[in-house]
Amino acid sequence: MTAEPREAAARPARKLREGVAAPRRAGSVRFEKIGKTYRAAAGEVKALSGIDVDIPEGSIFGIIGRSGAGKSSLLRLVNRLEAPTEGRVLVDGEDIAALGTDALVAFRRRVGMVFQHFNLLSAKTVRENVALPLVVAGVGRAEIDRRVAEVLALVGLEGKETSYPSRLSGGQKQRVGIARALVSGPEILLCDEATSALDPETTLQILALLKDINRRLGLTIILITHEMSVIREICDRVLVLERGEVAETGPVWQVFGSPSHPATQALLEPLLRQLPDDLAASLRPAPRRGETTQALIELRYAGTAEPDLALLARHFPKGLRLLDASLDRIGGHSQGRLLVAATLGDEGEGEPITLPDLQTPDLHTKVLGYV
Numbered sequence: 001m002t003a004e005p006r007e008a009a010a011r012p013a014r015k016l017r018e019g020v021a022a023p024r025r026a027g028s029v030r031f032e033k034i035g036k037t038y039r040a041a042a043g044e045v046k047a048l049s050g051i052d053v054d055i056p057e058g059s060i061f062g063i064i065g066r067s068g069a070g071k072s073s074l075l076r077l078v079n080r081l082e083a084p085t086e087g088r089v090l091v092d093g094e095d096i097a098a099l100g101t102d103a104l105v106a107f108r109r110r111v112g113m114v115f116q117h118f119n120l121l122s123a124k125t126v127r128e129n130v131a132l133p134l135v136v137a138g139v140g141r142a143e144i145d146r147r148v149a150e151v152l153a154l155v156g157l158e159g160k161e162t163s164y165p166s167r168l169s170g171g172q173k174q175r176v177g178i179a180r181a182l183v184s185g186p187e188i189l190l191c192d193e194a195t196s197a198l199d200p201e202t203t204l205q206i207l208a209l210l211k212d213i214n215r216r217l218g219l220t221i222i223l224i225t226h227e228m229s230v231i232r233e234i235c236d237r238v239l240v241l242e243r244g245e246v247a248e249t250g251p252v253w254q255v256f257g258s259p260s261h262p263a264t265q266a267l268l269e270p271l272l273r274q275l276p277d278d279l280a281a282s283l284r285p286a287p288r289r290g291e292t293t294q295a296l297i298e299l300r301y302a303g304t305a306e307p308d309l310a311l312l313a314r315h316f317p318k319g320l321r322l323l324d325a326s327l328d329r330i331g332g333h334s335q336g337r338l339l340v341a342a343t344l345g346d347e348g349e350g351e352p353i354t355l356p357d358l359q360t361p362d363l364h365t366k367v368l369g370y371v
């Protein structure tokens with residue numbers, strides 16, 4: 001068993017930091033020049049290389065990439081389910097490769113994990129499933145009851161204590177999985193495709209719960225996903241992996257606003273609304289000579305730019321109609337697109353127009369055609 005005091009497993013995240021010589025950070029992760037090569041019978045597989053990334057304590061950090069990009073391999077390094085073949089993983093500044101057996105057991109209680117398929121024991125009740133990590137750690141009965149009640153309330157499962165997993169919905173099962181991951185008072189919560197098995201509405205509820213837990217307990221959440229919508233919904237920062245390497249990383253609003261790598265652009269594609277059918281059908285490549293024409297203009301906002309409607313109206317005084325809008329607020333920044341029809345009059349003489357200079361690094365404008 002472990003040399004760690006038994007009650008350590010039952011402390012909430014903030015309390016874990018008490019008594020530790022200040023100003024020690026809790027829940028930060030540093031991947032330092034990480035490489036990971038699997039050696040299988042069929043040969044070597046290079047899963048990760050040159051990963052040099054910091055995950056700040058208390059952040060919600062998303063790792064995204066296509067299938068086989070190396071997401072699981074990277075996540076599994078954090079709780080030492082896998083070891084890197086090159087580089088170091090530092091948690092709160094400490095190289096976790098140096099942990100001995102007892103210290104590793106204690107360390108793993110500081111890192112909870114939530115799984116795609118919940119991994120609940122079907123023959124045990126909700127309460128028993130959630131209590132399991134504390135039972136294994138040898139925590140006393142009264143403390144277990146207190147902690148289990150606390151985390152079940154936190155995830156909104158009061159009243160379900162004696163239910164068996166087979167009687168729960170997918171969302172409720174994942175709440176049990178989250179409660180079990182929290183019951184040891186971790187500083188870091190790893191989420192391995194935690195919402196991939198859930199319907200869209202339940203996904204949003206579970207993501208909202210994770211965000212709430214992050215804010216209330218102050219723990220670091222590291223999640224892997226293949227859906228940009230999950231990243232957009234809750235993450236502060238994102239790492240895009242492509243073939244085991246960093247494609248790009250940064251604050252979500254920045255990466256979404258100005259994706260620089262083709263892998264990021266491809267992952268964002270499903271989020272970009274296509275041109276509505278009726279507009280696509282009536283679009284012409286050039287204005288008609290002698291007719292009053294409207295230019296269909298796309299305005300893409302990223303970074304710090306916000307739609308300035310008065311400015312647009314000044315640029316298109318003959319008429320401006322808003323046809324379609326999809327704007328999100330991510331990390332305090334506007335992200336998305338406006339489609340406007342600007343009346344040009346008949347001075348175009350059949351020639352495509354030149355747009356007034358609205359373009360900035362954060363606002364990209366484009367004439368899509370004429371209607």
Ligand SMILES: Nc1ncnc2c1ncn2[C@@H]1O[C@H](COP(=O)(O)OP(=O)(O)OP(=O)(O)O)[C@@H](O)[C@H]1O
Pocket residue numbers: 038039040045046047065066067068069070071072073074226
């Ligand atoms: N235990 C293993 N032995 C050999 N190769 C492995 C092992 N685990 C992963 N790999 C290989 O390493 C690469 C990265 O796999 P990994 O599971 O980390 O990617 P992923 O992005 O999580 O993929 P997915 O989204 O499909 O789960 C893949 O080529 C995979 O086949």
